[in-house]
Amino acid sequence: MTARRLLFGGDYNPEQWDEDTWREDIRLMQEARVTTVTLGVFAWGFLEVDDDVWEWDWFDHVIGMLSHAGIGIALATPTAAPPTWLHRRHPEIIPVDRQGVRFHQGGRLGWCASHPVWHGYSTRVARRLGERYGRHPAVEMWHVGNEFGGGNRHCYCEESSTAFRAWLRARYGTIDALNRAWGTAVWGLRYRDFDDVIAPLASESGQSPSLLLAFDRFSSDALLAQYRRERGTLRDAGVRTPITTNLMLTVGGSVADYVDWVPELDVVAIDHYTQAADPHRERELAFVASRARGLDRSKPWLLMEHAPSAVNWQSRNRPKEPGEMTRHSIQHIAHGSDGALFFQWRASPSGVEQYHSGLVPHAGTRTRQWGEVVALGGILERISETAGSLVTPSAVAVVADIPAKWAWEEGQKPLNGYPLERAGRRWHEALAARGLVPDVVSPTADLSGYRLLVVPGMYAVDDDAADRIAGAAAAGATIVVGHLSGIVDAENRVRTGGYPGAFRTLLGVFGEELHPLLDGERMALASGAVAADWAERLRAVDADVIDTYRGGPLDGLPAVTRRRVGAGSAWYISADLDAGLGDLVDAVVADAGVRADVPVVPGVEAVRRERDGATWLFLVNHGGTDATVDATGVELVHGQEVRTSLTVAAGGVAVIRETAAAAR
Template structure:
């Protein structure tokens, strides 16, 4: 029997392939050529209208849909489906000149100007009303168009403006706070306003955390981060509500930006019909593929393992880094296959045809400036044909025995001011733990703090500075029930209001971990602390260390020098049927014993640099090295080449294979 599959992301069969198309940048006679070339390249989905507001609505009560009518008819005539955007990411000049209060204000009071994109205050009722009106006009006109396969709300929320400090935002913040706390006594208690005489006696005394003489109340700042994510989410939800009302049954998404700090993607993903992501790994980074794998696993995890869509990537170079290195031959293919290996049911790009003008005219495209004679075009066509051969992969899922807990609340709280170290970067910490799993070909899910941990063999907390009591109780039950919990340093420190858990860190997890942290010892820049195991050195810890006391835990490694010499660095605590591990230092390579003790197995054994992942019955093998690598213990059919494989397989530099067991074909 074939494994159960998720329904397709859209009505289009197989894997999706295409990109952003901006026909308003080109004479209309070019459109027919583009549609024909899309078919030649194997494109089946085109994103249209992302930045078309000014063309669709040239004035307050002026509308021009004729060009979009002709475009959608043309694309449909060539068998191409459309991801139709609501065009609300960049308000037109007439709107901001008539209503300059729409423009966003920085924390220092400076109002940003028109001339780029995403120039709006998320709380502005003028912007929200105009955006909803435009979304409704588009939905009513095209809800029955045969090309329509997907609604694309806005574009990259929070890319340029994640917060606005204007008076409208201040009023919206106060409304948000009233809904959260109900009364001022509760807010004063949560914000700890007895400190520095910050008590509020009326709601209108509260302002956003604008620039101030010194450190701003940390709980106020944490609530501001929550509010800003919610304010942008309200913009998205208002448009989605219209689309669901006018064209029910057509899926709705908005494109994320990988592991993006300003927006709580757990909450956002719950409002999408499926997750889509924009990802731009840097070809100049020798480990970009590892960070990319982490981001893709997050995208797959945001809706509980359901396939997702890569909405944007670059075929080669981007235009916005200090140095924009292109993708060498073969890298575009390999990295695109990586997204499918980690759950994507489509590979899309920014953009279809390279722009002649504007800020992104040097950004690569599926159809480069050099046209069909260029290297990039040849790769576009070749990969389109390969992706079509992977159609059976669509809808399959990945199963994981390991979970990494990721909390945006904790992320926001961790990186506040006035902590023992200003060097704590949650994304970097998580990435360093994830790398150890990637190196071992271990499948991993990301989960929110309120997840069901019981389905996993091991749960990892690279850092969970903000820990709610109910989460700690469930983690403790997970350990008692037989699970392995690995907890990183500076975790379990504060509650949801950023108030310290008293009684010794990490107070809510003391039973599970069997330790008490007496004092934090952050490691200075360019320094390290040796860590010793029973069989010799384990490595040098950077960034952080702690004066750690054990209660019921046993030390498995200790600090080898300095003021902490001989004191526990890593501990193991038997609790019920499971084990709680605590890493008081930054040494991700010490995770190996945790995974071994939990019985976690790799997807497949491979040489260094060869990534192995599995979706349903399909085994993906991706060689990220410049050398030929041989993988043994294989049997099946390579979907990319059609060749049978028995015993082993050689992968050339940047080579790939996707194996399906021959018995199941």
């Protein structure tokens, strides 16, 4: 994105309202300083009202109104919501669940990514939109579909099975290679031919974790192929502006392996919704924003959706607290987003999402929420000079892999239902609290610039990734491998010969036995740390023992080890530490020789962005008291000079254009 402005606005659904409301919307958008709306996401049935019967006038009018008002448009292909006439005529495009039962019309994302009938209709609507609006000056970006896989990650229909078999032929070449990779001798499930393989419909027992992981990967690729079809159609129709889609990132991963999607996106864009029940949801937000940044560190990304206040799909949909919407928006921008867009502009009075908040709430503009929306628009306008900048490069990263989480979740495990991603979030929080602003990157990323790499819970890993991580240690990095890493290969087969499999040689340890703890059970370590949920029977072969288990069946055995590797080191943490992680983080940080990148003040999140020698320090006070931060420069939110320090109000935000000396 090249424009030097931060985007502000969100999903606009004018088909839900009359023309008088459209005019009011435009006026309110201008009042709030909205720059951009995402248009047409669910409008297919209002554009193509029957098979190849089109009504464009109302859409032309809305686009003209937005254009006249100077509001940019991210125009969507409306394939997230096939019209009812399409489902009535072609119910075969609707996904089939694992029980073999086809769903029915009435929801969204009601399509199978592998169905050729769907391919024809979805590309036709994309082509018509591209031909009509591809060169419209108000259309600044194209938004393909919506939340790919959010409700249709898997389909188990016959067309999916056919496409799955083709995918397997391309991956394995021969059926013998597949049988070897999956270990189908277990239970005598050997395939004679690719035609024997079907999508993993429900059976009376558990199924091969290798089959299930392969289907996860296939399903991700099928969704990516659908994105490519729509994007390619738009390009063929003459679209030259950026094209993207909204990825659904979480701490643990996603419905698709987005590392493969990044080369296909002109800008990485994500949706993010916090959990109201999470007392530290701002920390989860920081992890996900770091993950978005880590997908492509060469340019800014974009927050395509988040909620102004409450959502409608959690068990208790509590509204955001006063100031929280602003803090969340500034947090994302601090971590590299070039804007803050929302779902949705105006809260709907009907439909499934009638209780999902909007920038314009049900109660209208005489509300606290609308006042905060207008204030946020002003803030983003005042800090717009930060657009196009990047987060200052970090020496620290957490390595996270989406298929590794899938592999853990597929099949029966020693500790079923265990949240593998929890350790990654804990490490990210601990490092960020020390002013280190860690990236979150995939194992395929360039790891050469990092001095500290944390590898927590990378359950599945291929040989190449394991070698690259070991190479980083040899080159001087400190590597921290957490429990449940390197256990299985890329096919979800256990690496035999001792745990932790792929990292055993790097770490200089030999794991004899995995030792999950019972619910509520705790295991002490000699240091005073405490393990919950997970421990391991471990031997140090070529490593120093840093901490040991104390008491119980693992008494005296290594719990934490360290091995010198070339110019670096490799630590292994075999326990899920419920207490005592902070001391271990301090030891690892000291070993790596890294230091804080930003001021460290309790309760204040600090992140720095930079461009062409200029730097901006973002400060978000998540605490309940005012906090003073050492800084010099010009504070942009309130327009004040900062000579030596700045007091950030409780729950407040600040953005400082720093002097050259302050950023060093």
